[in-house]
Amino acid sequence: MSKAAAGFLWVLFTLDTVSAQQGTSTRALPNWLTGIIAVVVFLFLVFIAFLVNRAWCSKPSQESKAEWVKTSDYPMANGTQYDTSLDAVRTSDHENAYENVAIKHTVDTVTVM
Amino acid sequence: MEDSNGQDMGSKVTINNPADIGVIVGYFLLVISVGIWSMFRTNRGTVGGYFLAGRTMAWWPVGASLFASNIGSGHFVGLAGTGAASGIAVGGFEWNALFIVLLLGWLFVPVYLTAGVITMPQYLKKRFGGGRISLYLSVISLFLYIFTKISVDMFSGAVFIQQALGWNIYVAVIALLSITALYTVTGGLAALMYTDTVQTFVIIAGAFVLTAFCDLCGGGGYSALLEKYPAAMPAARQSLDPWRYNVSERCYTPRPDAFHLLRDPVHGDLPWPGVLFGIAIVGSWYWCTDQVIVQRCLAARSLTHVKAGCIMCGYLKLLPMFLMVLPGMISRVLYPEEVGCVVPEVCKEVCGTEVGCSNIAYPKLVMSLMPSGLRGLMLAVMLAALMSSLASIFNSSSTLFTMDIWTRLRPQARDRELMIVGRVWVLCIVSISICWVPVVQAAQSGQLFDYIQSVTSYLAPPIAAIFFLAVFVKRVNEPGAFWGLMGGLAMGLCRMAPEFAFGTGSCLFPSTCPTVVCGVHYLYFAVLLFLCTAALVLIVSYCTPAIPDRHLHRLVFSLRHSKEVRDDLDEEEQERGRRARREAEDKSRTKLEQGEEEGRTQSGISRLIGWFCGVSSAQAPELTEQEVEEAANNMPDISEDPVWKHVVNANGIIMMAVAVFMWGYYA
Numbered sequence: 040m041s042k043a044a045a046g047f048l049w050v051l052f053t054l055d056t057v058s059a060q061q062g063t064s065t066r067a068l069p070n071w072l073t074g075i076i077a078v079v080v081f082l083f084l085v086f087i088a089f090l091v092n093r094a095w096c097s098k099p100s101q102e103s104k105a106e107w108v109k110t111s112d113y114p115m116a117n118g119t120q121y122d123t124s125l126d127a128v129r130t131s132d133h134e135n136a137y138e139n140v141a142i143k144h145t146v147d148t149v150t151v152m
Numbered sequence: 153m154e155d156s157n158g159q160d161m162g163s164k165v166t167i168n169n170p171a172d173i174g175v176i177v178g179y180f181l182l183v184i185s186v187g188i189w190s191m192f193r194t195n196r197g198t199v200g201g202y203f204l205a206g207r208t209m210a211w212w213p214v215g216a217s218l219f220a221s222n223i224g225s226g227h228f229v230g231l232a233g234t235g236a237a238s239g240i241a242v243g244g245f246e247w248n249a250l251f252i253v254l255l256l257g258w259l260f261v262p263v264y265l266t267a268g269v270i271t272m273p274q275y276l277k278k279r280f281g282g283g284r285i286s287l288y289l290s291v292i293s294l295f296l297y298i299f300t301k302i303s304v305d306m307f308s309g310a311v312f313i314q315q316a317l318g319w320n321i322y323v324a325v326i327a328l329l330s331i332t333a334l335y336t337v338t339g340g341l342a343a344l345m346y347t348d349t350v351q352t353f354v355i356i357a358g359a360f361v362l363t364a365f366c367d368l369c370g371g372g373g374y375s376a377l378l379e380k381y382p383a384a385m386p387a388a389r390q391s392l393d394p395w396r397y398n399v400s401e402r403c404y405t406p407r408p409d410a411f412h413l414l415r416d417p418v419h420g421d422l423p424w425p426g427v428l429f430g431i432a433i434v435g436s437w438y439w440c441t442d443q444v445i446v447q448r449c450l451a452a453r454s455l456t457h458v459k460a461g462c463i464m465c466g467y468l469k470l471l472p473m474f475l476m477v478l479p480g481m482i483s484r485v486l487y488p489e490e491v492g493c494v495v496p497e498v499c500k501e502v503c504g505t506e507v508g509c510s511n512i513a514y515p516k517l518v519m520s521l522m523p524s525g526l527r528g529l530m531l532a533v534m535l536a537a538l539m540s541s542l543a544s545i546f547n548s549s550s551t552l553f554t555m556d557i558w559t560r561l562r563p564q565a566r567d568r569e570l571m572i573v574g575r576v577w578v579l580c581i582v583s584i585s586i587c588w589v590p591v592v593q594a595a596q597s598g599q600l601f602d603y604i605q606s607v608t609s610y611l612a613p614p615i616a617a618i619f620f621l622a623v624f625v626k627r628v629n630e631p632g633a634f635w636g637l638m639g640g641l642a643m644g645l646c647r648m649a650p651e652f653a654f655g656t657g658s659c660l661f662p663s664t665c666p667t668v669v670c671g672v673h674y675l676y677f678a679v680l681l682f683l684c685t686a687a688l689v690l691i692v693s694y695c696t697p698a699i700p701d702r703h704l705h706r707l708v709f710s711l712r713h714s715k716e717v718r719d720d721l722d723e724e725e726q727e728r729g730r731r732a733r734r735e736a737e738d739k740s741r742t743k744l745e746q747g748e749e750e751g752r753t754q755s756g757i758s759r760l761i762g763w764f765c766g767v768s769s770a771q772a773p774e775l776t777e778q779e780v781e782e783a784a785n786n787m788p789d790i791s792e793d794p795v796w797k798h799v800v801n802a803n804g805i806i807m808m809a810v811a812v813f814m815w816g817y818y819a
Contacts, residue, residue, distance in 0.1 A: 070817045077816025078809050085805060 614640025
């Protein structure tokens with residue numbers, strides 16, 4: 040529907056520019072009408088751009104709810120006094136040897152238990 | 153040449169009655185008092201204070217100053233003249249800027265702000281590293297300032313002053329330049345921006361008065377113009393020298409498409425794809441990458457103020473069509489014999505040039521239509537336009553010279569030295585401009601003016617392409633940018649040289665330039681040049697290694713919000729400069745301790761000059777290593793208040809809608 044309307048407006052728009060190039064001072068449409076049509080087309084394009092921006096570029100809403108548990112906080116979660124740190128058992132060769140990167144980026148919520 | 157002009161002036165009305173002179177004197181007093189007032193408001197002793205007005209400007213001086221530094225006397229003469237000759241299409245040059253200023257405020261300035269630069273070559277140095285690109289840009293910018301902007305403004309100012317006053321052109325130009333230089337040298341950017349605000353008011357008010365006058369006395373509104381313009385032909389059409397030339401009909405008949413902005417893409421004098429895209433490219437060089445304009449935006453208080461200033465400037469840019477182009481056309485209707493002259497001998501008698509007299513359209517209107525008192529006002533308008541744009545160019549070229557060329561020559565230069573060099577350079581460029589007057593005067597009888605205009609469209613597109621790619625494409629690197637610039641320059645020169653050699657020609661005496669070389673319209677050529685340069689830059693960049701992200705934080709659009717630490721590519725050079733300055737400081741301190749009494753004996757005159765120019769003898773100590781690091785961590789802020797952000801965004805869309813309506817209305 041809106042496509043057809045836009046197409047029709049576009050035809051009107053191009054019709055006028057084409058006839059404007061004939062070099063005659065008679066116009067197919069009065070000045071104010073070409074102006075209005077141009078503005079309508081422009082606002083329509085802005086609207087489309089706005090929708091596209093909303094649909095593609097906005098972040099999913101759940102993402103903000105999910106909070107990652109920081110690995111360094113994890114041993115403290117049980118309230119123990121031990122100075123347990125995951126760093127102690129990590130190899131020094133690979134910094135992220137025990138961190139599963141794949142899990143980190145799923146949308147599953149991880150709760151602090 | 154001068155003698156004949158002097159005789160011409162004798163027979164014409166000149167400004168010599170008390171009302172006119174009173175208005176002009178009042179205008180000068182106003183400008184000078186605003187200049188002095190703003191001098192005391194701001195700190196002029198530091199680089200940031202003098203060149204960037206301390207970054208404290210609100211949106212209205214920013215917007216007004218953008219407009220005033222853009223509108224020069226060249227607009228009054230050129231826009232009205234081209235309007236008289238070929239109709240409203242030349243207004244497209246103005247109305248394209250409505251979109252380009254939004255580009256400036258929304259896309260370019262945020263990046264320049266976060267990069268923390270003062271000049272554009274400095275930005276390129278941070279973005280690409282190496283010295284050659286920034287050196288090329290500083291040199292070509294200074295070249296373009298002197299040979300295009302200053303000459304065009306002075307040429308048209310001279311046309312007006314000769315028409316109005318019949319003064320000796322040297323006296324007029326030297327007087328004008330001295331007043332301009334006075335407040336540029338003493339006040340710095342803040343004084344400039346406040347006086348620009350006053351100048352904007354004067355320009356708009358005066359031009360409105362003239363337009364209203366045209367409608368009441370001579371024209372009878374737009375519909376009357378629509379009716380009478382096609383009949384505005386001179387009576388003298390007979391060739392006085394039939395062996396040399398014939399006067400063909402199309403040379404004196406107004407164009408049938410005079411009331412269209414968008415004209416035939418093949419035969420039109422300003423084809424519509426060129427008007428839409430070619431002007432946009434040259435315009436984006438002017439508005440988004442040129443020191444004169446960008447410096448004003450960097451002086452603003454915050455990003456929201458920049459955007460609001462850009463919108464204000466955009467709305468103001470709607471006016472030139474009604475205040476200059478249409479009055480120019482009315483002038484042709486009222487004075488077809490003079491403004492629309494076609495026979496070279498007649499033209500020579502009317503305005504001293506053979507090719508046509510459309511340039512006198514606006515001055516003619518002012519001098520013949522306005523009563524005394526208002527004539528003085530219109531002269532004040534011309535002076536306002538001339539002085540504001542010249543002053544901006546002086547200030548910006550001095551910024552360029554000081555910050556890019558002088559610091560390269562003398563890395564040990566400290567604030568105080570830079571301040572002095574900046575002011576001395578203004579004086580230098582004023583004297584270069586005065587030396588340029590004879591050339592400008594010769595141009596009035598020749599075609600140099602046209603050459604000068606074409607220089608811009610052949611040299612600017614590569615620069616615009618480099619900045620677009622530098623800001624938006626992370627992948628572009630130093631060799632790509634450099635070879636792109638060089639390739640673009642070569643292509644531009646290939647077109648420029650034959651045009652210089654063959655001449656642009658006129659309607660009666662067409663240029664002999666072969667169609668293969670000169671047949672492509674210069675606006676199309678600008679588009680082609682832009683695309684070729686961009687392609688070249690991308691090809692060379694992809695064949696050479698990329699610049700790592702850690703050098704690019706807050707230097708490209710996609711990383712503008714990044715908070716990471718940036719390793720500046722020009723770090724080494726900066727470090728060397730800091731070390732040299734620190735050494736210089738130590739040396740001067742030991743010297744001061746050795747001869748304490750010598751330092752005290754500063755003469756009264758030099759102290760007075762120092763006070764007047766705002767150069768304080770005491771200067772801040774050079775930053776230590778630790779302070780430099782702290783300053784680096786203290787990142788420039790481009791966050792905006794969400795409410796005001798939405799307000800300016802909405803206003804931007806409204807302005808674009810207004811602009812689109814105007815384009816549609818006059819399509």
